[in-house]
Amino acid sequence: MAEYTPMMKQYLEIKEKNNDSILLFRLGDFYETFFEDAKKVSEILQIVLTKRNNHPMAGIPYHALDNYLKKLLDNGLKVAICDQVEDPSEAKGIVKREVTRVITPGTIIEENMLDENNRFSILVDYDEKDEEFLIVLFDFSTGELYIDRFDISQNELLDMIISNNYSQVLLSFKLRYLKNEIKTLSSKIYTEVLEEWYFSSNYEEHIKESYDILTLGHLPFDQEELKSLDAVLKYLELTQFKKIKHLNIPKKLKSKEFMYIDINTLNNLNIVSNENRGKSVYDILRKTKTPMGHRKLKDFLSRPLIDEKQINQRLDLVEVFFENNFLSEEIKEYLSSIKDIDRIISRISLLKSTPKDLIALKDSLTQVPYIKEALETNEKTQGFFSNVNIRTDLKQKIEKHIFDEPSNEPGDGKVIKKGISKELDEYRSLITDIDTFLENIQKREKEKTGITTLKLGRNKIYGFYIEISKAQSKEVPDEYIRKQTLTNTERFITEELRELEKKVIIAEEKVKKIEKTIFLNFIKDLSDSVKDLKTISEKISYLDVIRSFAEISKTNRYTRPYFVKGNKAKIESSRHPVVEKFVDNFTQNDFEIEDKNFIVLTGPNMSGKSTYLRQIGILSILAQAGCFVPAKKAHIPLYDRVFTRIGAKDDIVTGKSTFLVEMMEMSTILNQATERSLVLLDEVGRGTSTLDGISVAWAISEYLFQILKSNTIFATHYTELTMLSEIYDNVITKRVQVKETKEGVLFLHKIENGVSDNSYGIEVARLAGFPSEIVDRAKEVLENLSDKVDLENRLKKMRNINRKKYKTPQGQLKMF
Numbered sequence: 001m002a003e004y005t006p007m008m009k010q011y012l013e014i015k016e017k018n019n020d021s022i023l024l025f026r027l028g029d030f031y032e033t034f035f036e037d038a039k040k041v042s043e044i045l046q047i048v049l050t051k052r053n054n055h056p057m058a059g060i061p062y063h064a065l066d067n068y069l070k071k072l073l074d075n076g077l078k079v080a081i082c083d084q085v086e087d088p089s090e091a092k093g094i095v096k097r098e099v100t101r102v103i104t105p106g107t108i109i110e111e112n113m114l115d116e117n118n119r120f121s122i123l124v125d126y127d128e129k130d131e132e133f134l135i136v137l138f139d140f141s142t143g144e145l146y147i148d149r150f151d152i153s154q155n156e157l158l159d160m161i162i163s164n165n166y167s168q169v170l171l172s173f174k175l176r177y178l179k180n181e182i183k184t185l186s187s188k189i190y191t192e193v194l195e196e197w198y199f200s201s202n203y204e205e206h207i208k209e210s211y212d213i214l215t216l217g218h219l220p221f222d223q224e225e226l227k228s229l230d231a232v233l234k235y236l237e238l239t240q241f242k243k244i245k246h247l248n249i250p251k252k253l254k255s256k257e258f259m260y261i262d263i264n265t266l267n268n269l270n271i272v273s274n275e276n277r278g279k280s281v282y283d284i285l286r287k288t289k290t291p292m293g294h295r296k297l298k299d300f301l302s303r304p305l306i307d308e309k310q311i312n313q314r315l316d317l318v319e320v321f322f323e324n325n326f327l328s329e330e331i332k333e334y335l336s337s338i339k340d341i342d343r344i345i346s347r348i349s350l351l352k353s354t355p356k357d358l359i360a361l362k363d364s365l366t367q368v369p370y371i372k373e374a375l376e377t378n379e380k381t382q383g384f385f386s387n388v389n390i391r392t393d394l395k396q397k398i399e400k401h402i403f404d405e406p407s408n409e410p411g412d413g414k415v416i417k418k419g420i421s422k423e424l425d426e427y428r429s430l431i432t433d434i435d436t437f438l439e440n441i442q443k444r445e446k447e448k449t450g451i452t453t454l455k456l457g458r459n460k461i462y463g464f465y466i467e468i469s470k471a472q473s474k475e476v477p478d479e480y481i482r483k484q485t486l487t488n489t490e491r492f493i494t495e496e497l498r499e500l501e502k503k504v505i506i507a508e509e510k511v512k513k514i515e516k517t518i519f520l521n522f523i524k525d526l527s528d529s530v531k532d533l534k535t536i537s538e539k540i541s542y543l544d545v546i547r548s549f550a551e552i553s554k555t556n557r558y559t560r561p562y563f564v565k566g567n568k569a570k571i572e573s574s575r576h577p578v579v580e581k582f583v584d585n586f587t588q589n590d591f592e593i594e595d596k597n598f599i600v601l602t603g604p605n606m607s608g609k610s611t612y613l614r615q616i617g618i619l620s621i622l623a624q625a626g627c628f629v630p631a632k633k634a635h636i637p638l639y640d641r642v643f644t645r646i647g648a649k650d651d652i653v654t655g656k657s658t659f660l661v662e663m664m665e666m667s668t669i670l671n672q673a674t675e676r677s678l679v680l681l682d683e684v685g686r687g688t689s690t691l692d693g694i695s696v697a698w699a700i701s702e703y704l705f706q707i708l709k710s711n712t713i714f715a716t717h718y719t720e721l722t723m724l725s726e727i728y729d730n731v732i733t734k735r736v737q738v739k740e741t742k743e744g745v746l747f748l749h750k751i752e753n754g755v756s757d758n759s760y761g762i763e764v765a766r767l768a769g770f771p772s773e774i775v776d777r778a779k780e781v782l783e784n785l786s787d788k789v790d791l792e793n794r795l796k797k798m799r800n801i802n803r804k805k806y807k808t809p810q811g812q813l814k815m816f
């Protein structure tokens with residue numbers, strides 16, 4: 001006896017070609033899995049594991065696919081969808097089946113499987129010649145794409161991969177060995193290795209074709225970078241079984257146009273949402289109304305501009321809405337009903353969009369002319385949509401073709417409107433008229449037979465029937481054929497009904513086919529408009545962010561920042577945009593840099609040093625993103641980068657100590673900061689013995705203000721560092737005001753010139769609720785330990801320490 005049926009053989013053949021995936025095999029209304037796949041799937045999805053010819057089998061209803069898919073992907077699996085690719089009614093023998101799509105966590109496009117956030121995936125390759133990692137970041141669902149090179153160590157790369165929470169990682173064959181390491185560090189991240197052929201030298205034609213461009217000359221990428229891009233395109237094509245046309249032209253991640261903010265700084269300043277860090281700057285600023293706007297806001301905040309003209313263009317627009325509340329509110333209203341156009345575009349381009357997508361697109365496009373018209377009432381915004389085709393034609397086309405409330409899938413006659421296809425209309429009316437037909441027949445038969453309980457009905461499985469109560473069933477005419485017996489009734493059929501049933505079945509099949517074809521052609525047609533739609537979406541998201549900046553600036557009393565040449569800065573009454581929301585009376589602080597641009601900031605624990613330091617960083621990022629800033633006045637330099645070294649964390653990736661991590665981060669800053677950078681250091685050197693810590697901090701400081709000349713705030717508990725100001729001209733000391741009262745110490749959070757003379761650590765312990773006995777004992781120990789004479793001697797020594805004169809910037813301090 002043959003072991004497998006012909007269909008199982010078909011399954012096995014397809015499975016063999018998709019061995020790395022769970023194969024979902026379409027069988028009727030189910031996607032079935034077999035053998036090991038079935039065991040895995042039934043365990044993950046908690047569904048019944050059955051048997052077919054003794055082989056394990058588990059199935060999921062096709063209409064619930066999305067819910068189950070998400071779970072499979074979340075469990076790090078790759079899923080191949082195998083569909084019937086011919087009409088079963090027309091198939092000779094086994095219905096032809098093919099894998100139509102392979103889905104991985106990074107290639108999801110289904111609306112109900114995505115939230116508003118970006119889903120970036122990362123491809124990593126290694127350039128041996130330059131000893132750099134090549135990175136492509138892409139969000140398949142929106143089409144965003146970035147390429148760049150990173151001169152970082154392998155551990156830093158791993159850290160970057162883990163801490164950025166990418167949807168999936170593609171490793172070039174050269175980095176195959178990292179796959180296990182990534183798996184060990186985070187079992188959740190889906191990782192695949194791309195073999196050598198993905199990275200071929202014949203990339204040019206393929207890229208040109210994908211982007212529909214004639215030359216690659218204008219792209220700022222070298223051969224190796226383009227090869228990596230091509231590998232991504234190939235990978236996506238192989239998973240989608242389609243040409244990929246919806247990706248954006250790649251941009252450089254660290255482009256000279258943008259301030260590059262590393263992930264540490266983004267986290268330290270809590271710029272964008274991070275589950276573990278409470279409210280972020282993004283959360284406070286998020287008055288955007290569209291999903292594209294939310295994502296664009298994150299992008300603006302994590303990649304502020306460098307060019308003053310471009311920043312001022314944004315600020316000018318913000319100012320318009322800031323001053324014109326009516327216009328702002330009106331635009332807000334229009335924006336509120338705009339849907340996620342980016343993702344609809346992606347689905348259109350992949351021919352995967354649903355009827356509801358089209359209605360969402362239509363509703364969105366309906367708003368655009370209103371927005372355009374409203375913007376035209378103000379001379380500063382009137383040109384906003386000039387040169388943009390706002391595609392009212394598409395809106396009309398959708399309106400003409402698609403029902404306002406269509407079903408989820410074409411095929412039941414409730415998607416394509418009347419008047420589009422005569423054939424469809426005819427078959428559809430046959431189906432819709434059937435109820436009237438049946439009613440007429442019922443009436444006629446009742447009168448003819450005199451059977452009062454006679455009813456006509458339709459059942460999905462048994463088809464049409466005449467139902468008569470058991471008591472009256474003996475009175476039926478001869479032409480009634482018995483079909484089914486139920487408890488209290490009998491069901492019959494007649495030749496006439498059979499004929500009618502046949503007609504309806506044919507009509508339903510026709511409607512299904514015709515409507516699906518019309519819909520698919522409609523989407524194919526729409527896919528030619530992807531470029532225009534992308535432009536509209538880009539404009540909308542930009543406007544959304546600008547308007548949101550204005551609204552938040554107005555409600556939170558922000559002010560327009562101005563940029564000055566050189567390093568000088570003068571900020572009056574600045575606030576921390578997030579902390580001010582959570583404390584009753586936020587103390588405003590000034591920040592001024594004249595000729596001394598290295599600030600040593602001292603103050604007790606909990607006095608507000610970190611808050612101050614962070615708010616100065618955030619303020620510059622906001623300003624360069626094009627937003628007003630939380631201050632009364634802000635005249636600030638344009639920074640090329642903002643660096644931070646704040647807080648203590650152990651390295652989750654390689655188990656490095658707090659101090660080592662701290663030194664590695666510091667080393668990055670020393671390598672990369674320039675005289676146009678802002679450097680924010682919070683307690684650097686703390687992770688080791690006091691003397692080592694002070695010495696390292698001292699040397700770092702000298703290097704920073706002598707060679708790098710960056711504007712720097714260095715918050716520290718090491719009072720010794722304040723001596724720098726006595727030795728060097730560019731150093732100034734600031735402290736946080738503290739008031740000692742009978743009840744204890746009062747933190748005023750006010751920054752002033754000078755040196756803090758006490759760190760009040762024990763006071764903080766008392767505030768934290770330590771038992772008074774322990775607090776008293778600590779004071780006693782402190783009394784004995786703090787040898788004032790010794791400290792004064794130390795300070796004297798510091799004062800006399802020979803001045804270090806660093807000569808030239810050091811060569812690259814190579815990291816681990």
Ligand SMILES: Nc1ncnc2c1ncn2[C@@H]1O[C@H](COP(=O)(O)OP(=O)(O)OP(=O)(O)O)[C@@H](O)[C@H]1O
Pocket residue numbers: 579583585586587588603604605606607608609610611612749750
């Ligand atoms: N300007 C301010 N106005 C009002 N409250 C503030 C201000 N700055 C800080 N605070 C409050 O003080 C708390 C502690 O501030 P912060 O963390 O900045 O102190 P710190 O001096 O850096 O402490 P440590 O040295 O222990 O790190 C904040 O969480 C906030 O509640």
